[in-house]
Amino acid sequence: MMTIRRSALPRLLILLLILLLTLLLAPLLAGCPAGTPPDGPGSTARAGGGKVRVATTTGMIADIVRNVGGDRVDVTALMGPGTDPHYYKATAGDIQTLTGADVIFYNGLELEGRMTETFEKLAATGRKTVAVAGGVPTEKLRQPREFQGRYDPHVWFDAKLWQHPVRAVAKTLSEMDPASATLYERNAAEYLAELEKLDAYARTQIAKLPEAQRILITAHDAFGYFGRAYGIEVRGLQGTSTTAEAGARDVQDLAKLIAGRKVKAIFVESSVPPGTIEAVQKAVQARGWDVKIGGQLFSDAMGAAGTPEGTYVGMFRHNVDTIVGALK
């Protein structure tokens, strides 16, 4: 009598089915499109009452717009907390947000390195696209030597310089929505005053540090303007852009420097993996100097929405306090 054996094909089919389910469910698990907060990425809803729809790249710029525009604007920031703008590539959803906006504010100076083409295309279609850092006078910009004639884009770390983008935003919004121009002017003036206070705060706090400890060591060269404005030496492990990988020699050199000058603390950044700074710390400890990780700084992105660090002013203060607290 013939007895037919069962094939093992069903097992393969089950495996593929599980894979398919994982593929479909995992993005939902990550909290994708489904529950986005009204102000978060992906919200392209048409605002009622004739609000100006604004799209920005970084959270810092979005913060300006919110402060200047108040109720008159509906802001969406493409890059959330912890997002690295040097690396960021626009998704299809982002393009939708951008094309659906009345005005687009981005940093410029090639901070959003992978989106230059996108902005050019958008500008070509006649949309209002403004590089807010473009308002900063060229002579005030830093030109790091290894950047070959390009400028350091991290202008928001000098509170005084950051006033230029604020004025640029106010001007643009007034042009787009003249009816509320006075509102924008008033808000802008208030915000500018806050920035003045912030600037003074940073200056006095940093001045409290002993000379020998006035050196800020972080994962990448984001704090150049900060150092220049507030009198503190700045060294980053990676260059001005995080797209370049940190080299072994850079780790070595930095470790030698830290151990040699007996720097108390080094800092990790929220938008850059901490691995390399931790490796620097271990290298310094191997040289007999116990350097601490002084805390996490916000460099290219702000903190979580709803927290004090989720605003520019809050984030700036947090940085100053963390730095001073660790190096005192």
Next chain:
Amino acid sequence: MTNGGTATAAGATAAAAPVSVRDLTVAYDEKPVLWDADLDIPAGSLAAIIGPNGAGKSTLIKAILGLVPAAAGTVRLFGEPYERVRKSVGYVPQRGSVDWDFPTSVLDVVMMGMYGRLGWVRRPGKSERERARECLREVGMENFAARQISQLSGGQQQRVFLARALAQEARMYFMDEPFAGVDATTERAIIGILQRLRDDGKTVLVVHHDLQTAPEYFDWVVLLNVRIMASGPMEATFTPDNLQRTYGGKIAFLK
């Protein structure tokens, strides 16, 4: 190592026949390659499996050894399922089934025949090396022990495979086209060894491609074309009628 001259009583009863196959069926993509095969090979035979291309000859051997999955049927070797008697069975695969560019020496290949007996982890030692050299001597390749296998001719490769099977010290051997693409000297050498094995009481089952030499070399024949057309002693079974049925068309005979 070898028994006395005549066929031993070990395979005398049908229940302990060296090869006993019932209803063996193998299909690739719903196409039957081997269908409903029933087969009994008596002990001490030197048997040939003959049939046209694609008739399932290799498949028959591989299915018996469990190398391809069978859709149906049972196989008993010496009355037991294959897994229990594998130490008594030697196998010579087709030469083309292996990449001869692999970095290994002739002696190493022969010693592979003893891996089954060595078990896990244990490395072949001096006695295994000696035994391997003996097997190489039997096939006339003792001077090639250190040679890289990529430097061998077709006939030499076949002899190495045979030596490896001899190293298995089996009671029964399955061989897949051992004479394919082999020079006349090697062919004579190989058939000599096979006949010596048969005389020692071993059972040898060979997929053979050459109708001319079959009656001369073998004493038992299995005619196969997807189904077993006939199986029996060479004289009685290798008839024009049976051959006609197996090959379907006309075959020229030189008899």
Next chain:
Amino acid sequence: MNVLRDLFLDYTLRNIALGAAVLGLVSGVLGSFAVLRRQGLMGDALSHAALPGICLAYLLTGSKAPLVLMLGAAAAGWLGMVLILRIVRHTRIDPNSALGIVLTVFFGFGVVLLTVLQKRNDAGQAGLDKFLFGQAAAMTQEQVATMAVLGGAALLVVALLYKEFKLLAFDPEFARSLALPTRSLDLLLTSLLVVAVVIGLNTVGVVLMSAMLVAPGAAARQWTDSLSKMLALAGAFGAASGIAGAVLSVTAERIPTGPVIILCVTLIVIVSLLFGSARGLVWEWLRQARHRREMRAAMAAEGGTTP
């Protein structure tokens, strides 16, 4: 000479070099088996398949600890491997296509997850994409220790089951006839490959890992006809490339270590292809030239004596 001293005394260089050496040794040995079994692309597929595992590990645990991410990478790589083997066994798709399918589907999935994570208002997800190209400069002593333990275990398995793996690679059909559990052995050997991939991901990254698996073995084959010597040589080539890459990358600033290691091993491959004692192309060419000369001389001589 300073560099040599630094190799031992400087924490950074010492650990990067050690880590790279372990990586080179393990991937050289295990990759050799892949090369011999004509599965060179398997390493590529496995390293690309690891990406979604890294993302999911972070998604599910919220931790970016290297061990957690490595486990995720291993799980995804292993799943990819099982899928490849099953596809080959149960469908008519050929092995290379199966590898390609799994590679692209898994990797694509991983990129989607990376993008999705980027979109989350979550301040902690930065840096998962560094696994694409590796971060050799971030090597710590702890990482080296982990790599050494895992790699050592993998090499131990190879040493124990050397003859079984050798037979499996050479003649799997004959192996099966000896009732060796070839499927399990195949799974085990490929799992060891997953271990090698996971060890190397943080150093050279997903994209370059396949080179580390295939190049040392391919180079070693040019020098020897013995499997044991080939494995030893492949391990040595891999380790040497690792150390050389580490040393070279400290000679100047901003040189990424991973790619330099790959350049070193590529150099070894080219030299081996040309000058390898067993099969070097240069020797082959010289031999052929000599033969041609001899034949011409023989024909000329014959021509002279023919009446």
